[in-house]
Amino acid sequence: MQTFGWPEAYFILRAASWTLALTAIAFVIGSIIGGVFAIMRLSRIKLLRRFAAGYILVVQSIPVLMVLFMSYYGLSAAGIELPPFLAASASLAIYASAYLAEIWRGSIESVPRQQWEASASLALTTPQQYRYVILPQALRISLPPTVGFLVQLVKNTSIVQVVGFVDLMRAGMLVNNATYQAFQIFTLVAAIYFAICFPLSRLSRHLEKVMNASRSH
Amino acid sequence: MILNGVGLTIVLSFVAIGLGLVLATLMSALRSLAGSWAGYVVDAYVELMRNTPFLVQLFMIFFGLPQLGIRMNGIEASLLAMTLNLAAYATEIIRAGVDSIHKSQIEAGLALALSRRQVFQYVILQPAFARVWPALSSQFVLMMLASSICSFVSVQELSGTAAIIEADTFRSFETYIVVTGVYLVLALSLKLALNWLGRKIFPQVSGLARLSDAHGEAA
Numbered sequence: 001m002q003t004f005g006w007p008e009a010y011f012i013l014r015a016a017s018w019t020l021a022l023t024a025i026a027f028v029i030g031s032i033i034g035g036v037f038a039i040m041r042l043s044r045i046k047l048l049r050r051f052a053a054g055y056i057l058v059v060q061s062i063p064v065l066m067v068l069f070m071s072y073y074g075l076s077a078a079g080i081e082l083p084p085f086l087a088a089s090a091s092l093a094i095y096a097s098a099y100l101a102e103i104w105r106g107s108i109e110s111v112p113r114q115q116w117e118a119s120a121s122l123a124l125t126t127p128q129q130y131r132y133v134i135l136p137q138a139l140r141i142s143l144p145p146t147v148g149f150l151v152q153l154v155k156n157t158s159i160v161q162v163v164g165f166v167d168l169m170r171a172g173m174l175v176n177n178a179t180y181q182a183f184q185i186f187t188l189v190a191a192i193y194f195a196i197c198f199p200l201s202r203l204s205r206h207l208e209k210v211m212n213a214s215r216s217h
Numbered sequence: 218m219i220l221n222g223v224g225l226t227i228v229l230s231f232v233a234i235g236l237g238l239v240l241a242t243l244m245s246a247l248r249s250l251a252g253s254w255a256g257y258v259v260d261a262y263v264e265l266m267r268n269t270p271f272l273v274q275l276f277m278i279f280f281g282l283p284q285l286g287i288r289m290n291g292i293e294a295s296l297l298a299m300t301l302n303l304a305a306y307a308t309e310i311i312r313a314g315v316d317s318i319h320k321s322q323i324e325a326g327l328a329l330a331l332s333r334r335q336v337f338q339y340v341i342l343q344p345a346f347a348r349v350w351p352a353l354s355s356q357f358v359l360m361m362l363a364s365s366i367c368s369f370v371s372v373q374e375l376s377g378t379a380a381i382i383e384a385d386t387f388r389s390f391e392t393y394i395v396v397t398g399v400y401l402v403l404a405l406s407l408k409l410a411l412n413w414l415g416r417k418i419f420p421q422v423s424g425l426a427r428l429s430d431a432h433g434e435a436a
Contacts, residue, residue: 061358061404063365065376066397073383074390151268158270159366169272182280190269190277197268 004181009188015171016192022157022167025089027150030096037101039130042108052101059098064156067091072163088160088167096153103149107142108134144211148204151197158193168192222378223399225292229374230361230407232296237303237360238353242342244304245311249337259308266305271363274298279370295367295374303360310352314345347419354411358404365400375399 002008040052059067072087082090111134119133161170172189176182244263248256266274279294289297318341326336346353368377379396383389 057405058401061362061408062397062400063362063376065365065368066379066393066400069376069379070390070393070397074393077387077389155268155270158272162369169270172273173276176280181284182276183282183284186273186277186281190273193269193273194265198264201264201268 002178004175004179004184008175008179008185012168012171012175012185012188013192015166016168016196018166019154019157019168019193020196022085022088022092022160022165023150023154026092026096026157027153029089029093030100030153033093033097034100034104037097038104038108041101041105056098056101059094060102064091064095065159065162067094068160068163084160084163084165087163088157088165092153092157092160095156096149099149099152100146103145104138104142107138107145110141111137141211144204144208147200147207151200151204154196154200155193218378218382219375219396219399222373222375222396223403225372225374226361226364226403229292229295229299229364229367229372230357233299233303233360233364234357236296236300237307240300240304241307241311244308245315245342246337248308248312249315249341250333263305263308266302267309271298271302272366272369274302275366275370291367291370291372294370295364295372299360299364299367302363303356306356306360307353310349310356311342311345313352314349315341317348318345350411350415350419354408354415357411358407361407362400362404375403 037052037055040048041056043049043052068087068091071091072082072084075082075087115133115137116129119129124132157167158169160167161173164170166174168189172185176185179185244259248259275294275298278289278298279291282289282294322340322344323336326340327333331339364374365376367374368380371377373381375396379392383392386392
């Protein structure tokens with residue numbers, strides 16, 4: 001029977017870096033997939049629009065936990081063994097991609113229509129319109145909700161402990177199994193999550209204020 | 218087996234949504250009507266719940282509280298965690314709705330000799346609710362999906378049954394596909410039901426600008 005002391009606290013704190021790493025990887029991969037789906041949602045081709053809408057709807061209507069189970073246990077039954085870290089990042093990336101696609105679609109749509117018309121009249125091709133005119137503006141608009149979503153992503157990494165990956169949450173559980181001082185341990189775990197998420201929440205709110213101020217010309 | 222799991226998922230979600238909404242309305246009223254310190258307490262609670270994972274909150278209740286002599290079973294702990302979590306999100310959403318009500322409306326209400334309580338109920342709360350109903354609906358669906366996490370404290374809801382069936386039959390992929398499909402049906406039905414309900418309770422808002430957040434907030 002151990003007691004909960006500095007070494008245990010340090011162990012938990014160190015595992016927090018895995019939580020951050022997982023968030024970063026899921027966010028980068030999720031952004032790439034999400035960006036593609038956002039543009040597909042706005043495509044002129046009906047089939048692409050439908051497909052992207054379907055993907056987003058399905059991913060947003062199932063628990064992340066199920067995506068994780070399917071990618072870890074489900075695939076291993078099919079003979080594909082994913083290591084826990086890979087299954088965890090892939091599931092969170094899929095989850096992030098759907099929400100980011102939706103956020104960015106909204107941001108692209110809120111760029112005034114005249115911007116499309118003006119850039120078309122300059123004989124820019126659609127990719128050029130996106131690259132030079134629309135996306136730079138959409139990116140600014142999308143910043144507050146994207147940062148806000150990062151908070152959700154950090155929090156959702158906590159479920160990956162279920163496939164045995166030692167993130168912040170799992171470290172807390174391991175220490176709890178050794179010391180049985182759940183109250184202190186989970187207070188610390190909650191405090192670390194809060195220390196990561198709260199500044200992001202504030203940043204998101206601050207960006208929103210700044211944007212609103214700059215838009216009210 | 219799966220049916221029992223579905224039943225429990227539905228019951229957990231409905232009770233948590235009902236209780237959470239009542240709690241959120243009370244907290245919103247506290248923020249609007251009581252002194253500033255009550256507002257600070259509510260704000261602190263909302264920030265604390267929104268910036269920590271639901272799973273940590275659940276473990277705090279299920280594993281942490283017994284140390285203070287408060288014991289409960291998995292279902293009770295799940296219900297409490299879900300209710301407290303949803304209440305925080307709903308309070309934040311309702312706050313956005315309340316903030317969108319123009320001051321002139323409130324002044325008009327007071328000029329009509331309505332009491333502060335009446336103004337809060339008819340001029341602030343109901344129109345605010347009507348505006349944020351879509352955002353609240355998304356939050357309810359997210360809570361239903363988050364209830365899957367309650368399987369971690371051995372609650373036999375839908376995900377919990379999936380794990381058991383999988384252990385019994387070793388047909389994991391099929392099991393998870395079926396259960397995922399059930400969640401999909403549940404989520405879509407809930408979305409449709411909430412839209413219908415919104416149109417029924419707040420018929421007069423169709424013309425109003427509806428506030429909704431695109432933040433994909435999850436528990």
